[in-house]
Amino acid sequence: xxxxxxxxxxxxxxxxxxxxxxxxxxxxxxxxxxxxxxxxxxxxxxxxxxxxxxxxxxxxxxxxxxxxxxxxxxxxxxxxxxxxxxxxxxxxxxxxxxxxxxxxxxxxxxxxxxxxxxxxxxxxxxxxxxxxxxxxxxxxxxxxxxxxxxxxxxxxxxxxxxxxxxxxxxxxxxxxxxx
Amino acid sequence: xxxxxxxxxxxxxxxxxxxxxxxxxxxxxxxxxxxxxxxxxxxxxxxxxxxxxxxxxxxxxxxxxxxxxxxxxxxxxxxxxxxxxxxxxxxxxxxxxxxxxxxxxxxxxxxxxxxxxxxxxxxxxxxxxxxxxxxxxxxxxxxxxxxxxxxxxxxxxxxxxxxxxxxxxxxxxxxxxxxxxxxx
Numbered sequence: 001x002x003x004x005x006x007x008x009x010x011x012x013x014x015x016x017x018x019x020x021x022x023x024x025x026x027x028x029x030x031x032x033x034x035x036x037x038x039x040x041x042x043x044x045x046x047x048x049x050x051x052x053x054x055x056x057x058x059x060x061x062x063x064x065x066x067x068x069x070x071x072x073x074x075x076x077x078x079x080x081x082x083x084x085x086x087x088x089x090x091x092x093x094x095x096x097x098x099x100x101x102x103x104x105x106x107x108x109x110x111x112x113x114x115x116x117x118x119x120x121x122x123x124x125x126x127x128x129x130x131x132x133x134x135x136x137x138x139x140x141x142x143x144x145x146x147x148x149x150x151x152x153x154x155x156x157x158x159x160x161x162x163x164x165x166x167x168x169x170x171x172x173x174x175x176x177x178x179x
Numbered sequence: 180x181x182x183x184x185x186x187x188x189x190x191x192x193x194x195x196x197x198x199x200x201x202x203x204x205x206x207x208x209x210x211x212x213x214x215x216x217x218x219x220x221x222x223x224x225x226x227x228x229x230x231x232x233x234x235x236x237x238x239x240x241x242x243x244x245x246x247x248x249x250x251x252x253x254x255x256x257x258x259x260x261x262x263x264x265x266x267x268x269x270x271x272x273x274x275x276x277x278x279x280x281x282x283x284x285x286x287x288x289x290x291x292x293x294x295x296x297x298x299x300x301x302x303x304x305x306x307x308x309x310x311x312x313x314x315x316x317x318x319x320x321x322x323x324x325x326x327x328x329x330x331x332x333x334x335x336x337x338x339x340x341x342x343x344x345x346x347x348x349x350x351x352x353x354x355x356x357x358x359x360x361x362x363x
Contacts, residue, residue, distance in 0.1 A: 047232070
């Protein structure tokens with residue numbers, strides 16, 4: 001990853017406070033990119049399309065040749081997962097659903113904020129930001145999130161992040177942002 | 180008319196550009212991608228996706244390598260259980276056609292002769308596969324999954340049984356990239 005400029009604790013970084021207020025306003029967005037999940041000696045990757053509109057969201061995962069397709073649809077009340085080989089699963093929240101479907105704890109609810117480069121609201125976190133006020137690291141809910149690249153132009157949303165917890169690592173590489 | 184079984188039995192190697200479109204259940208484009216592929220029996224192939232993001236998939240006869248530059252990640256798995264009955268298995272001769280599929284009658288649609296292949300095993304991960312031939316040559320493959328999603332692969336500039344360099348099917352992970360999985 002690119003070496004980020006010197007970082008410090010975000011809370012005494014005025015640039016982060018300005019940026020944090022801007023990021024808080026974004027609640028409709030869409031990303032396209034790739035997601036990788038590593039757990040110990042197992043790894044998996046897929047193309048990712050995630051549309052978020054307030055609390056409503058739809059996530060599409062595609063393996064090579066459209067195989068291994070997974071479609072997830074949810075809102076504040078619950079979430080349902082559909083797979084290309086005809087399975088359907090529902091749950092109260094996405095984290096529980098993805099773990100049941102894949103056996104791996106992927107922090108979907110938290111990723112909804114981390115992907116924007118902001119911590120989950122209302123959950124204690126240790127934040128580090130660079131001199132431009134971009135978060136370079138979030139420690140939250142037992143996960144360590146590190147950012148490797150951002151958009152060149154405003155609002156400089158993240159393009160590369162890794163989230164690690166125990167032997168699970170989630171990697172995101174984003175090609176396209178629409179806010 | 181083409182005998183699908185005979186075409187894939189006789190096929191030894193392939194080299195082609197490709198365009199791929201994935202449609203969701205209500206026909207909306209979920210993803211467009213493109214790149215170049217090569218295949219050589221037995222069980223070796225290389226798919227280099229260049230759009231929307233680079234990804235390289237190589238089967239070297241024993242293992243399946245998936246390299247994601249954006250994620251700085253390479254995954255490697257034994258080849259046999261990685262393929263299942265996907266179009267890949269079909270193309271690279273790992274799964275002989277008539278053993279894995281029942282082949283339907285030809286249907287001429289938009290200038291191609293299409294054959295529908297239905298998997299004989301019910302636990303395959305897709306509903307059906309259609310293969311389109313143009314002038315007796317493989318032109319397109321369409322996969323219909325059990326969610327109604329459709330993946331359409333069109334081949335461009337296909338070379339039939341070209342001589343290919345074996346090195347094309349050897350994958351060497353780039354320096355600095357994590358290699359995860361079973362290299363045995």
